[in-house]
Amino acid sequence: MTTTSRRQFLARSTRGVVALAVAGAALDALGGNADAALPSGDLAYARLLVGAELLGMDFYSQAIAAANSGPRVAGYLKRAYFNEAEHYQSVAGILSGAGVTPAISSDITFSYPRGTFASEASIVAFASKLERVMLGAYLGAVGGIQTTSFLQGIAEIAACEAQHAGCFASLGGGEAFRLSFPPALTIEQASDAMAAYTA
Amino acid sequence: MRRLALVLGTVAWVAAAAGGSPGATVLAPSVRVSTAAGTLLTIPTPELAALPQQTVTVPIGGEPTTETGPTLASLLAYAGVQYNAACKNDELRWWIEVTSASGAAAVVTAGEIDPGFGNKPAILSLDEDGRFLTLSGPRLVVPNDDGARDLRQVRTVTVGRAPAQLPSATPACAASGLVAPPPPGSVTVNGDVSHPVTLSFDQLQALPQVTQTDSFLSGSSSTTVTEVGPTLASVIAMARPKVLACDPTDDLRFYVEVTSGEDGYAALLSFHELDPAGDNDNALLSLAENGISQASVGPRLTVPGDVRGGRYVSGSAVVTVFRAPTETPIPSCRKATTRRGGNR
Numbered sequence: 001m002t003t004t005s006r007r008q009f010l011a012r013s014t015r016g017v018v019a020l021a022v023a024g025a026a027l028d029a030l031g032g033n034a035d036a037a038l039p040s041g042d043l044a045y046a047r048l049l050v051g052a053e054l055l056g057m058d059f060y061s062q063a064i065a066a067a068n069s070g071p072r073v074a075g076y077l078k079r080a081y082f083n084e085a086e087h088y089q090s091v092a093g094i095l096s097g098a099g100v101t102p103a104i105s106s107d108i109t110f111s112y113p114r115g116t117f118a119s120e121a122s123i124v125a126f127a128s129k130l131e132r133v134m135l136g137a138y139l140g141a142v143g144g145i146q147t148t149s150f151l152q153g154i155a156e157i158a159a160c161e162a163q164h165a166g167c168f169a170s171l172g173g174g175e176a177f178r179l180s181f182p183p184a185l186t187i188e189q190a191s192d193a194m195a196a197y198t199a
Numbered sequence: 200m201r202r203l204a205l206v207l208g209t210v211a212w213v214a215a216a217a218g219g220s221p222g223a224t225v226l227a228p229s230v231r232v233s234t235a236a237g238t239l240l241t242i243p244t245p246e247l248a249a250l251p252q253q254t255v256t257v258p259i260g261g262e263p264t265t266e267t268g269p270t271l272a273s274l275l276a277y278a279g280v281q282y283n284a285a286c287k288n289d290e291l292r293w294w295i296e297v298t299s300a301s302g303a304a305a306v307v308t309a310g311e312i313d314p315g316f317g318n319k320p321a322i323l324s325l326d327e328d329g330r331f332l333t334l335s336g337p338r339l340v341v342p343n344d345d346g347a348r349d350l351r352q353v354r355t356v357t358v359g360r361a362p363a364q365l366p367s368a369t370p371a372c373a374a375s376g377l378v379a380p381p382p383p384g385s386v387t388v389n390g391d392v393s394h395p396v397t398l399s400f401d402q403l404q405a406l407p408q409v410t411q412t413d414s415f416l417s418g419s420s421s422t423t424v425t426e427v428g429p430t431l432a433s434v435i436a437m438a439r440p441k442v443l444a445c446d447p448t449d450d451l452r453f454y455v456e457v458t459s460g461e462d463g464y465a466a467l468l469s470f471h472e473l474d475p476a477g478d479n480d481n482a483l484l485s486l487a488e489n490g491i492s493q494a495s496v497g498p499r500l501t502v503p504g505d506v507r508g509g510r511y512v513s514g515s516a517v518v519t520v521f522r523a524p525t526e527t528p529i530p531s532c533r534k535a536t537t538r539r540g541g542n543r
Contacts, residue, residue, distance in 0.1 A: 057245070061226060064226065078226065081226050082226070082333065082334060085226075085227050085243075085244075085245040085333045085334070086245070086331045086333050088245045088246070088248065089245045089248040089325060089326075089331055089333060090248075092245075092246070092248035092249050093248050093252060095249075096248060096249060096250060096251050096252055096269075097251075097252060099251065101249055101250070102248070102249045103249070104242065104243075104246040104249050105243065105246060106242075
């Protein structure tokens with residue numbers, strides 16, 4: 001039994017490298033894949049996507065808790081939350097599989113523009129905006145991640161985020177789809193866009 | 200700066216963290232890790248993916264099922280559970296109770312799930328044959344077990360250190376004890392039992408005897424011994440554990456502490472490990488080791504299958520039966536008296 005605490009897990013994750021050199025009993029005992037060296041760029045993308053999913057989970061949970069949407073929109077919000085939760089599990093696994101501890105919800109305080117949760121319309125508008133950012137982040141990851149075995153799953157998540165984006169755009173009175181080639185965001189663009197919602 | 204935080208790691212977010220968004224409704228069920236002192240950690244099911252994942256294949260419903268999730272041990276470590284490094288094999292004194300949404304519960308011991316001892320590295324599965332358990336909650340899976348302790352929709356993990364029955368030669372382990380040691384060679388059975396009893400060496404010899412050959416690591420070398428004695432289960436049965444009749448799986452909440460009269464060293468086994476109707480690991484209170492009587496020092500606990508010999512308690516003098524506390528009463532027991540084990 002390891003005595004590696006949460007504090008130590010987090011400290012390890014902030015070193016910015018795969019914890020290959022950590023010879024603690026934890027990884028050995030837990031079957032940590034110490035051989036799974038990932039390119040640093042892939043780790044950066046995985047962290048970004050973990051942050052994006054935490055933001056998505058946080059937003060949808062608050063939107064549902066606001067309880068001011070009609071049953072149709074509320075249903076979409078709940079399903080979107082469910083999707084983002086499963087996406088989190090998936091992308092967090094990239095990091096934990098490499099011996100790096102991903103962020104969890106209690107690590108981050110998110111903040112939103114005033115009135116975001118005031119009405120169904122404001123929630124839908126924000127969801128549409130958020131999903132475009134998340135779609136862009138995943139599309140950027142598809143182009144930037146070097147580990148090819150991740151690409152299928154990342155692309156599948158991107159498709160799901162595109163569905164979210166189209167759905168909420170349509171619910172908000174906009175076009176469900178338009179562009180033939182929705183733009184990918186660079187890791188910096190996506191990071192900046194999401195950082196606007198951290199306290 | 201935010202960009203750097205996102206790209207390079209979580210350090211800035213961690214520094215800015217203030218316990219999550221207030222008022223947020225978390226739809227995925229959470230798992231709470233607690234001790235008698237309070238809650239150590241509450242974590243939504245999907246976020247258990249933040250811990251190192253382990254995959255095991257176990258039979259469920261007769262079909263091999265692939266389960267992936269963090270080990271229970273890693274979750275406890277993440278929550279901040281720390282064993283006393285000044286006490287040799289302190290982890291062997293700790294129990295872990297896992298409770299589901301329905302109130303069903305099962306106990307494993309920290310030594311039992313340690314790959315270095317009992318080698319049943321239990322996990323909280325998040326992924327079952329490729330299906331995420333995101334909204335239902337994780338599933339307790341105990342590898343190398345008979346499957347009785349597989350629990351769906353886990354909600355609570357409660358952990359505690361069994362109280363010392365006898366003072367330890369190492370004060371860091373136990374400066375004092377709760378009972379008087381029995382005469383040398385005798386064994387007292389106490390705790391959550393209807394008829395506490397002290398059995399003399401002769402009385403132990405009068406029980407059905409089992410012979411077994413055990414191999415385990417002692418330091419870096421392998422040791423093989425031949426042991427003869429009654430099963431621990433048969434000794435405990437004489438004291439009649441107080442299992443609640445309203446819950447057919449109440450026995451899964453029980454665990455047993457075996458304490459040495461020589462030095463107060465102690466180790467736990469889950470009741471299910473030794474239960475003939477359970478996993479039946481055939482633990483003995485051996486009265487003769489390699490043909491040498493243990494009458495002068497007391498019997499030696501054996502735990503067949505253990506990797507290391509940490510739970511082979513020499514000079515066993517006190518066997519204490521505990522029932523882990525009820526975290527969530529099951530419907531059939533709500534009218535029954537809820538007994539707290541008083542053992543945390």
